[in-house]
Amino acid sequence: LATALFAAYEVQSKAVFAHFMLTNTAKFRKHDWKDNIELAREAKIDAFALNIHNGWPYLEEQLDLAFSAVDHFSDFKLFISFDYAGNGPWEKANVTRLINKYKSKKGHYRYNGKPFASTFEGPDRADDWVDIKADTGCFFIPDWSSRGAFGAINLANQVVDGLFSWAGWPWGDQNMDTYTDASYNLALGQSSPRKPYMMPVSPWFFTNLPGYNKNWMWNGNDLWYDRWTQVLGLDPQPEFLQIISWNDFGESHYIGPLDDRQYEAFQYGGAPYNYVKDMPHDGWRKHLPWLIDMYKKGTSSSSEESVVVAYRRTLRHTCGTGNTTLNTATQVQYEFSPAESLEDRVQITALLSNPKGNRKVQIEPKGHWDYTPQGGIGLHHVSLPISDLSLFTASSGFKPIDLTLPPILESCPQNRATNWNAYVASTSQHSKRFSPPAPLSSQVCTSGWGRNSFDPICALTCKYGYCPSSACVCTSLGDATPPPKDGGRPVPGYPFNGDANYGGLCNFVCKTLGSKYCSKMESLKICSTTEQEPSNPPTSPFQPPFCVGGKGKGDEQGLYSQLCSYTCKYGFCPIAICECTATGGFPDQPAWVGGGGHGNVTGAERTDQGLCNYACDRGYCPSSSCST
Known part of the structure; x- marks a missing residue:
């Protein structure tokens, strides 16, 4: 009655990577690369995804060292992830040259015989990859998360061979969910054969680098455990995992060792202090051998x-x-x-x-x-x-x-x-x-939850092994629980409001668990025993709320009140100087005209929090508050 969640999905080719910031390695020698590779191997990681910035002066010197060091290991590889956001976009010719230079190295990661290549963002240069793929023969699986799964897969006539999502952290104080992962599985599943998904796994996020306009965190409570449970429970399971990150100290999600030589981000990013000093994260590698074997093989073993x-x-x-x-x-x-x-x-x-x-x-x-x-x-x-x-x-x-x-x-x-x-x-x-x-393979979901009004029905169905990732989030796995004997007779089950997102859940509750549980869902206006007129929600029921209206607050009300009123209705409503007064679905963004801007009043206590840059880029640039 309860179906196992873990259909085989080319399990022989599963692999786990760790995102590695090459720009932290200006002072590396070959033995430093070998030391880091050895630690990653001990954790059963398969490769480093080497994040490279355009124009970094030590780029090829360190790539040469890295590929020389990895030659000492037969079971560990490297590949390049081109960062299009860190220092501007890459030129097509340079990307082609770098892939061709390193693709024949013994330590380069290959998939189905093709050299693996990835990106951090860069969807505006998607067309470049038609020629890059033709000239390098690479297997291309970028992170174009800013476009979403369906937007990314259709760029440049579906040039991608798969997709990587950067959405590895939860919203607000909520727990991590799998709704974004489900959207990638759905988008990639429309191809025949299915294109592979690279799922993000990260333990934490905190950054305070005002020089890079970065000062926020995402909720890390329980994140490392929850995310690995989601990896094991996602159906279909992802072909690849990428741990974010090995050594991105500026964003606090490193699982590699602390290293005083890799902290330049705090200097160049204007950090008020070094928030990774004496804050080791090595413990997050401790359980990786167990978890990675579970992901790859469906079982594991340990003598520790x-x-x-x-x-x-x-x-x-x-x-x-x-x-x-x-x-x-x-x-x-x-x-x-x-x-x-x-x-x-x-x-x-x-x-x-x-x-x-x-x-x-x-x-x-x-x-x-x-x-x-x-x-x-x-x-x-x-x-x-x-x-x-x-x-x-x-x-x-x-x-x-x-x-x-x-x-x-x-x-x-x-x-x-x-x-x-x-x-x-x-x-x-x-x-x-x-x-x-x-x-x-013999385990099913045994508990779970859902966003907003999906929570009561997901909590019920996940308990009995039915926890579709398109609607619910599984939180534990184990033996299937038989349907309750006191559930009553099977009855038809339909969405109460006609929303097809509830269809499978209501069908399971009413037909499998029985009339008693169906009545409970009917009292909550989730399910019905009679078929309703189909309806489509105006926005995804799984999205968190967005700000769609606001105003200035506090001492800044006079200076930036107009700006807050403008930017907040598009979701850009920084709480330091604006107050959100209305929420709703994702707001359509105004047309981009570029140019940028900055506030007329400067100083740490009078920053405009990016309001002028956001507004001026979109054609609204009041001279009373902003300069270009």
């Missing part, structure tokens, strides 16, 4: 039990926000204050061999894990209030898993600003080799 703990060392109300926002108006997102919207929590994930019988796990003071694996063997996860950090202990068998954790900071050493980065610690102990009791 381990615990990973991640938390922020500065509580949200101890210091100022540093003007950091949760979400960013630069991506037309509704902004929040992280101090008011995010909880102070600690995330704990443990790989345990058998917490049953005479073996135990102690999660104090909560007393239980939030998520446990099928049969109790594998990854366990819990989120606790940060105040309980000092009380946490975990044990498996007779030996406690000891972990020394630095305390929460009670002062504000960083210019009185909160460091929104995470501290990650881990420890491990030897164990008799263990494996999951059943392969992934």
